[in-house]
Amino acid sequence: MKAYDLIVIGGGPAGMAAAIAAKENGCENILILERGPMLGGILNQCIHNGFGLHTFHEELTGPEYAARYAEKIYNQRIDYWLNTTVIHMDREKRVTVVNANEGLQILQAKAIILAMGCRERPRGALNIPGSRPAGIFSAGTAQRIINIDGYMVGHSVVILGSGDIGLIMARRMILDGAKVRVVAELLPYSSGLKRNIVQCLDDFTIPLKFRYTAIKIHGDKRLTGVTLARMDEMNKPIPGTEEFYECDTLLLSVGLVPENELSNDAGITLDPRTCGPVVNDSFETDAEGIFVCGNALHVHDLVDYVSQEAETAGKNAARFIQGMAIREKGKKVTLCGSDGVRYTVPQFLNSNRMDEKLTIRFRVGDVYHNAFVSVYFNDQRVLHRKKPILTPGEMEMIELRKDQVNRFTDLESITVKIEKE
Amino acid sequence: MYDAIIIGAGISGASLAFELAKYKLHIAVIEKGSDVCAGTSRGNSATVHSGHDAAYGTNKAIYNVLGNAMFDTLCSDLKVPFFRNGTIIFAINDADMEEVRRLKHNADLNRVPGVEVLDREGLLKIENYFGPEVIGGLYAPTGGMVCPYSLVIALCEQAYRNHVDFFLNSKVERIQKTKSGFFVTTPKKNFETKFVFNCAGTHADEINNLVSSNKITITPRKGEHIILDKKLSPYVRTTISQTPLNLPGGGHTKGMGIMPSVDKTIILGCGAHDVTDKDDTATTSIGLEEITSYFEKNWRHLPISEKIPKFPRNMIINAFGGLRPHATTDDFIIGESEDVKGFFNMAGIESPGLTAAPAIAQKIVQEAADKYHIEKNDFFVSIRDYEKPFREMDEDERRQAVMNNKEYGEIVCRCELVTKADIIAAIHAPLGASTVNAVKMRTRAGMGRCQGGFCSPVVAKILAEELGIDLTEVTQSGEGSNIFFPKTESLSQRNSE
Structure with a gap:
């Protein structure tokens, strides 16, 4: 059985960014498995421009955006298999793959990043x-x-x-x-x-x-x-x-639905609202060492956010492989949306392990004008920010600082709400 | 010159072709669709009925029970997916129980094996859960599920291997009686034959009425079904329906049922509505609403409601409509026409027609062979050569398959795990697939959750490569259903406007 430190399932924007971040954080033995004939995933068919405004501060086409990441993959000599389909994955991080050249193989990973993207309804x-x-x-x-x-x-x-x-x-x-x-x-x-x-x-x-x-x-x-x-x-x-x-x-x-057939295979818990796995602040699923990012986690509006999120997942996967992840200590805090907030990602965090800053992404269920985004720690409102417009089509973000979270004793849940005043 | 012409390649025509091929006859099947199994036999509940409810003494009752008994051997010979999961008709009040006892009496008259009337305790021995209002029901253990299009395709393939000719895209326009038999006209080709077998489904009346003065009338009666995601398959085992009292479509159907397809999806349906267009298999808002509202209301009775408490609307992956060819006589019309020698009907084959067809075909062919002294074909092969598709292989078989043929390593439809090799095999099989839908019926490519979103362009490309045609010539379901157009065409069109 071939063994890898990290296997990334999917060579689209999420998979590529995650693999690069893992490599930059010291993970050496990485394999990306891509179903299509080239890296880049769905970006390859998005020949219109408008990609990369946040990441590169210029307007790129989909293939151009993909190419910037693909180049890093080549330069950093990250291994990838094309035309390769993963047909099974289990919680022990064994991955069954098929392609024409290698045949059917079972690969063992120390960590897995799921980046399968989504499908159309x-x-x-x-x-x-x-x-x-x-x-x-x-x-x-x-x-x-x-x-x-x-x-x-x-x-x-x-x-x-x-x-x-x-x-x-x-x-x-x-x-x-x-x-x-x-x-x-x-x-x-x-x-x-x-x-x-x-x-x-x-x-x-x-x-x-x-x-x-x-x-x-x-x-x-x-x-x-x-x-x-x-x-x-x-x-x-x-x-x-x-x-x-x-x-x-x-x-x-x-509508788009996150692809999670493989997550189901491994018995990973999915969030019925996002249709993606439930994750903590490391983007780790409830299967230890299996991380997820991109549209397989939840459907994004901009690829730039996919790349950002994937970098966090990649970094955390590298930490996990190096045994640096803090596991048992710290308290599990639930994150959720209510009053117009359809969901949040992540769905929980570890107050001890979390990075200095955590980005919470969420979507609203309706159009709101001049409403407030509020964050509650237990029952106490800690953030109240006016927004001229909120729409279901655009993903919203708020940032929490670690000291903010750790200062609050007995923190059990963080709730994001939309409030009229 | 043919000995026998079969009109229609649904379950009736396919069963007849298979049975007739056991005799020394030169046989052709003429089908107006672009593929076999293009009409009634494609859109139904896939149920192999036990025969408990067909009225005693009718052809429906006789051949349902005979047909049901043939399925084990037939499906094992032809490598068609089939299982007996049993049928339960549950009751929620005394009137229902009365109906259950009536059905039991009828089942006994029909000689359906093993039928029992059960109280609630008895039902709970078969399924772990029923809603609290369920007081008992009928259990028919011989009820089963089959893949109807796999069965029709397998029967036709095997007939073809036994030298039956098939002519697709061939609509019969005229049939004339001649001295030695019949002259059958289609747009592309004319046929001379001694015998004609009418298996034209909803159009069987038109065919019969071309030659016989004993006119028949077939009314298309629509039934619609909804398919639910495979994820629910652990919760649906037995085919379950309510007593047909007080149901939408009442007497016309065996009631709204929930059943596990052989492909692990869940089928819900169906109602019954007479329509006028004999090829109109479109789903309707009324029909679909009828199913969803019925199951929303009655979900709580079903065993699945223990784990999935509410009808899961978000698990609907597809819906389809089908037509029952309903004869005004309300029974199968089978056998040689009284006024036209050599002309045989297999008409009005509505539910339980899928179950009954193999037995009806056997009976018709036996009678014809006896009457016209037709000799047996000693070279008939009943067992189908079948290459296991990738998705049915175990891990070692898959590893071996990719080693021997790299095309098994190219997964085309990942929802249903269909490889390029499977698709190529379906294209080059006897009576091979020549359209995207034909590939779908033979391999399941495009039948999964994404419904062909990822794979249908790839399937089309493989078809183009294998058939040596341009992608713009590939169709979904035959002439006029092209999928792709050249880009330059649209540009020049715009310029000319």
Whole structure:
């Protein structure tokens, strides 16, 4: 059995940043396992710009952003296997992999970083009634076909859901000669970034209809149209609001789900809100020595945050391997969101072990104007910060200092809330 | 010149092709779809019914029970996934129990083996939990689950290996009686044959009425199903439904049921609604709502509710619709037409048709062979050569497989663990896959949680490579269902507008 200090599952932005950070923190024997034919993951199909503003202070395309990290991987001689699928993982940190050259192998690691990314929610999960013709794609699948495979997916498009990939694909389809009839969003707001709505829809006068969704799919062989309708408060179609849109393509951008089949294999506890593992401030799951970062942990809006988070996971994995991680001592403090905060990551921290600063990331469940983000230590409010706008599409962050946490005796839980005043 | 033409390659046509191939006959199957199993046989509850509820004395009752008994050998010969998980029909009040006793009486008349009326204690010996209102029920141990499209594909493949010809994308336009038999017209090719076997599913009335003056009518009756994630499979073992009293669709169905598919997903369904379009397998908001609201309301009775207390709407991974070819006579129409010699019907094969079809086919073929003195084919091979797919192999077999063929090392569909080698094998198998959906039915690539999001473009590419066609020519389900377009085309289109 081949043995490694650290195995990183996934060679996208999270996996690469984590591996580099682990190496920089003294971990030598690292292997990245990547399913695709090159490092970079989904960034390779994101040929639009806007990546790296926080990390590199310039606007890069997805492949450019990926290339900066890939170069470090090459320069630091971090080992990676491409075209390799992990088919099983257990709590003892044994990883079963398959690829054409090495065949089927079981690898042993001292620590594992999970960086599998996420998948798109498919049509089936929406349960849209109607037939099953060709021409229905999840937005990311269409993006891959157009940007990597070099084919078009259709000529006349309806987009369901206003997630970022859907917005990006609206513009992409127009630039490749298609007509984009409409973007329909079930919610009363977009789950995508504001800048994407402006640059991808408004600039091309593509209508965005809120509270609308598809109620019927038409067509036998290839899609011929979609019926949209306005939804009431119970998410039932309002009679009389039905509109038929003729189209040959329907793109779905209706949410991303962290990929955690392997986490399930290892019996790792998942958070039903994030669909990613429950983690502590080291990004360690409840399986000792198995860390997680990136979209496998929770779905991010910006890749820059993925890289930041992954660096922390990589550093902590290196510490764990070197036996430097403080394990038993210190108190376990629960972190959670309530009153409009859907979730927090991490879900708990170790008050003794934690770094000098801890970034808590969270998302809100609705749009808030001029509301306050508050942090409670037990029942006591310790932070109260006004925000002009909070939306579900944009990830929010707050920082806690270690001394702040340690000063507070009997700290059991930290709660993040949205408050009107 | 053929001896026998079979119209339709669903479970009926496939079973007949398999049975007829046991005789010295030159046989062709004509199918209008782009693949076998393109209609009724694809969208159903995958249930091998015990036969407890088919009305005594009907063809449905007779062939259901006979068919059920054939499944062990048939599925083992053909390497089709099948298991007997038993069926429970539970009761929550005295009227239900009365119905349970009536079903038991009917089951006894039909000679269904092992059927019992159980009280609550008895039910709890089979499943660990039932909701507190459940007072008893019927238990039919011979009820089972099969993969319907694997069965149809396997039957057709084996017929093909035994020299039955298949013509896909061939819709029958005309049938004329001739001196020596029949002349069958399709857009691409015409066929002369001695015998015609009508297995045209929802269109079987049209085919029959082309030649026979004994007109029949088939009404398409829609049933819709919802599929739940595999994660729930540990909690669903026996097929469970409520007595059909007071259910949506009442007498038309065996009731709303929950059952474990052979692929470990959970199937919920189904209702019954007569429709007019014979090819309309679309799901409807009413139909899907009927299922979800039924299970939301009655989830608490089911054994699964012990661990999963509420109907898990977020575990829905897909839904599908199917059509039952319902004959107005309310029974299977089987055998030689009274007024047209050599023309055989296997029509109105609605539920429990999937279970009954192998037995009906056997009966029809036996009668034809006796009447027309057809000789047995001594070279018939009933056992299917089958290469185990990667996902069914154990670790050592997988290691060996990749060593022998590197393409086993390329995982294409990771949700269902389908490799490039599996896909290539499905394409080059007898009656091989030529569309993305055909690959999906044969390998499960694209049937998992992501529903083909990652793998369908890769599957399409492999199809293009293996079939020597351009990616733009690859279809989802036959002519007109193309998936990819050349980029330059859209550009030139824009310029011309």
